[in-house]
Amino acid sequence: MARAWTLASRPNGMPTAANFALIDLDQPSLAEGEVRIANRWLTVDPYMRGRMNDVKSYTPPFAIGEPMQGGAVGEVIESRSDQFKPGNMVQHFAGWRDEAVLPAAQVQPLPKMEADPQAYLGQLGMPGMTAYFGLLHVAAAKEGDTVFVSAAAGAVGSTVVQIAKAKGCHVIGSAGGAEKCAWVQSLGADAAIDYKDGTPIVKSLGQAARNGIDVYFDNVGGDHLDAALAHANDRARFAICGMIDVYNSGAATELRYIARVIGARIRIQGFIVSDFADRAAEFYRDMGGWMKDGKLTREETVVEGLEKTPDAFLGLFSGDNKGKMLVKI
Amino acid sequence: MARAWTLASRPNGMPTAANFALIDLDQPSLAEGEVRIANRWLTVDPYMRGRMNDVKSYTPPFAIGEPMQGGAVGEVIESRSDQFKPGNMVQHFAGWRDEAVLPAAQVQPLPKMEADPQAYLGQLGMPGMTAYFGLLHVAAAKEGDTVFVSAAAGAVGSTVVQIAKAKGCHVIGSAGGAEKCAWVQSLGADAAIDYKDGTPIVKSLGQAARNGIDVYFDNVGGDHLDAALAHANDRARFAICGMIDVYNSGAATELRYIARVIGARIRIQGFIVSDFADRAAEFYRDMGGWMKDGKLTREETVVEGLEKTPDAFLGLFSGDNKGKMLVKI
Numbered sequence: 198m199a200r201a202w203t204l205a206s207r208p209n210g211m212p213t214a215a216n217f218a219l220i221d222l223d224q225p226s227l228a229e230g231e232v233r234i235a236n237r238w239l240t241v242d243p244y245m246r247g248r249m250n251d252v253k254s255y256t257p258p259f260a261i262g263e264p265m266q267g268g269a270v271g272e273v274i275e276s277r278s279d280q281f282k283p284g285n286m287v288q289h290f291a292g293w294r295d296e297a298v299l300p301a302a303q304v305q306p307l308p309k310m311e312a313d314p315q316a317y318l319g320q321l322g323m324p325g326m327t328a329y330f331g332l333l334h335v336a337a338a339k340e341g342d343t344v345f346v347s348a349a350a351g352a353v354g355s356t357v358v359q360i361a362k363a364k365g366c367h368v369i370g371s372a373g374g375a376e377k378c379a380w381v382q383s384l385g386a387d388a389a390i391d392y393k394d395g396t397p398i399v400k401s402l403g404q405a406a407r408n409g410i411d412v413y414f415d416n417v418g419g420d421h422l423d424a425a426l427a428h429a430n431d432r433a434r435f436a437i438c439g440m441i442d443v444y445n446s447g448a449a450t451e452l453r454y455i456a457r458v459i460g461a462r463i464r465i466q467g468f469i470v471s472d473f474a475d476r477a478a479e480f481y482r483d484m485g486g487w488m489k490d491g492k493l494t495r496e497e498t499v500v501e502g503l504e505k506t507p508d509a510f511l512g513l514f515s516g517d518n519k520g521k522m523l524v525k526i
Numbered sequence: 527m528a529r530a531w532t533l534a535s536r537p538n539g540m541p542t543a544a545n546f547a548l549i550d551l552d553q554p555s556l557a558e559g560e561v562r563i564a565n566r567w568l569t570v571d572p573y574m575r576g577r578m579n580d581v582k583s584y585t586p587p588f589a590i591g592e593p594m595q596g597g598a599v600g601e602v603i604e605s606r607s608d609q610f611k612p613g614n615m616v617q618h619f620a621g622w623r624d625e626a627v628l629p630a631a632q633v634q635p636l637p638k639m640e641a642d643p644q645a646y647l648g649q650l651g652m653p654g655m656t657a658y659f660g661l662l663h664v665a666a667a668k669e670g671d672t673v674f675v676s677a678a679a680g681a682v683g684s685t686v687v688q689i690a691k692a693k694g695c696h697v698i699g700s701a702g703g704a705e706k707c708a709w710v711q712s713l714g715a716d717a718a719i720d721y722k723d724g725t726p727i728v729k730s731l732g733q734a735a736r737n738g739i740d741v742y743f744d745n746v747g748g749d750h751l752d753a754a755l756a757h758a759n760d761r762a763r764f765a766i767c768g769m770i771d772v773y774n775s776g777a778a779t780e781l782r783y784i785a786r787v788i789g790a791r792i793r794i795q796g797f798i799v800s801d802f803a804d805r806a807a808e809f810y811r812d813m814g815g816w817m818k819d820g821k822l823t824r825e826e827t828v829v830e831g832l833e834k835t836p837d838a839f840l841g842l843f844s845g846d847n848k849g850k851m852l853v854k855i
Contacts, residue, residue: 247789255789418785449781450782450785452779452781455779456772457796458766459768460798461796465792465793465794466792467788467789472791
């Protein structure tokens, strides 16, 4: 029997397991042009928190009682499409379930690269593209820039660190705890800031970035954003990818250094990765080259079993993951 | 006897008259290449508050006990330069005093336009250029955009309103009090928000901008900035010119809607007008055209006498001025 996670209720603040319900899914016979996929890997990502609210955003909210969506990699086990055969490994957006029935047009073959299939949910997928286009296009990072990236041990942040180093930047990453900080430095970061060590981030960043920062890649918001404003050099560029600090709290963000945008002519630009969907070829070309040159390291935090999907998701907000958080089925 | 205002002490928070001292100035005989100018008009502007602090910024701080600086228009009364003759009207940066002795290289003739000399300290000077380049280049406002401008009854804001209307934008301005709001609408604004009427600005702006805003021209910061974030359309552009709310308070800015920069892909860009100094010709060409077409109105709040210069300056922070605040000598 196929099963799927649904949103049982909308969270107020931090979500809990009670907001999710596992339901049995009908297993319809395939219509012409459809494929049946046994999902092998599911992704959970911080942006999904936004879809749990009933507000208009760039992706529609999850509907109560309906199967949730998200990236997934799986194996075709039945096909009424001439595009796919049983045994093909594919990716699609019908995650949060163990089996998906989809028209072939909503299913993509995996890119032909030398990588594990689950990599296309992480560094070689949406989080990787987010890092690549956010850093190089939105923030226009270039050789010699000092780049500060928050949540540098996360799926996006750890890829930002490595792309920035591949491009010849000086890189400072923040992460929670000494172990994650050591890992961020092992990825090539020139310095790592432990945001859980009790030192205000504005102070830690000042010590790590004696010459200021030229680029800030924001996954966190809040104190991290304020610290970046405090230490931004003239004409610094901020790519705002996420604000995990804000998603659950509902509290206002207090910025003591916001007025620095004027004198330092800071540019703050929000973005979402799907705006760059038509430029995926650039991403695969460059990432493929860096992989061959040994410049990319991938780390995964794997939770096993469909039943654990909400746990994996909730773990994102307590920083349980090093690298990409994945569910293996 | 020539006199000049000096900074007697640095303010902590809102400046007071006690921070200023009027001193007698030496009246040196002219060196070769110098001119002596009797100042007729002095400008006071919000940005000068930043120069009263002893912090590195885009303009150096005022020195304690030294004559302050700022824009001024005056008449040459003595010259040892072949560039200027007595009777020439000129502009320069040795304001906050009644008489200036300067090398000719630091003195500019007034532009040849049909305008009162003091206009070159306002709509046809630095505040006007700030409005022009901030609106059209930093925020890239274009025909059909809805433009929100804060402090729309000020020197910069009132010019933003008029340029935006000349460009075919829908314009919403904020100002303090019913009289100023009526004036902002008389300049062509489609709606005016009274930020002193007790309604939260986020609510007033929502009512005035049913279809959201595409451009925000910020002179104020704080609640105004947050309201603009709340109501920004996709790909809205914010030109951050000033944050008069922040200059004196030292308090953190609380932003409840900052995370909207992500989904709406908002661009927030700080700027200072001197970055556009080499493009002044564009400004004079367009402003000259709009003046001929009757599209520009100028309002001045004139304080008489050098003694009153600090009062004029302090009045900027209590909103005493409609249009450009000037000191007439």
